[in-house]
Amino acid sequence: MAATIEICKDTFIHKDAVEKLKRITPSEETLYSLSELFKVFGDTTRIKILFMLFVSEVCVCDIAAFLNMSQSAISHQLRILKQMRLVRFRRQGKTVFYSLDDNHIKRIFDQGLEHILERSRGERSNG
């Protein structure tokens, strides 16, 4: 289904740029996984949970208590984090302890925080 809207007559992108682009761009499937991963990071509740796990292994009820949210809400979010292989869990009696299962998260967050920091610096000097 081609675009019915007229697209610009002149193309500015160079052949070698297109070549390079095709070389560096991951597969459609990988791009999808990448977006799914970042979607997981796109929610403050999940970010807060991950920050808790940066410090130590924590049980569900402690997360709920600390974030002042329902056990159900936390459990739902932990499932998403689990599906993305960002956290693991171990059972100890009735309690389930969650911990980090990835060492990229911290680095990703740090890079994100740096971006935000630089952006707010720019806001201050630009007015």
Next chain:
Amino acid sequence: MAATIEICKDTFIHKDAVEKLKRITPSEETLYSLSELFKVFGDTTRIKILFMLFVSEVCVCDIAAFLNMSQSAISHQLRILKQMRLVRFRRQGKTVFYSLDDNHIKRIFDQGLEHILERSRGERSNG
């Protein structure tokens, strides 16, 4: 509004862990910005646009043509990227060229890709 649901009687999180957590956790406002940033990365269209910009400066119509999407859709997404200060633009006649305005993006993507790669490795060996 306190949780009406009963939360676990015993707390497992230690005092010093809570102290450390409060020390390393960014402000509510920063956490919100961080989630907003990752939300922007949580869409394949925007990821694809950013990958194009990794290679070179590109105009709107070339993005639309390359991704086989409407000019309007691309423009909407570019606005979001602009708001997040991830891209900048310059006008040349009728054409508007967009380019990257941040050097953290590539690193964030690389870390994300590494996570995905390791995860798929695990899937293969775990069955």
Next chain:
DNA sequence: GTCGCATATGAACAGATGAGCATATATAAT
């Protein structure tokens, strides 16, 4: 087995989000 507590999960509902359409704006040419 029953009871109580910790966690998981399905359904439902409100709010957010991405794309399409129509239209507005910007620039250049005439």
Next chain:
DNA sequence: ATTATATATGCTCATCTGTTCATATGCGAC
């Protein structure tokens, strides 16, 4: 001025998402 082209934007709608509620499951104590 008008016309044509490139981009931006407001509105709408279908889809997705996060939370709540109710309920199920898992485990230990009895």
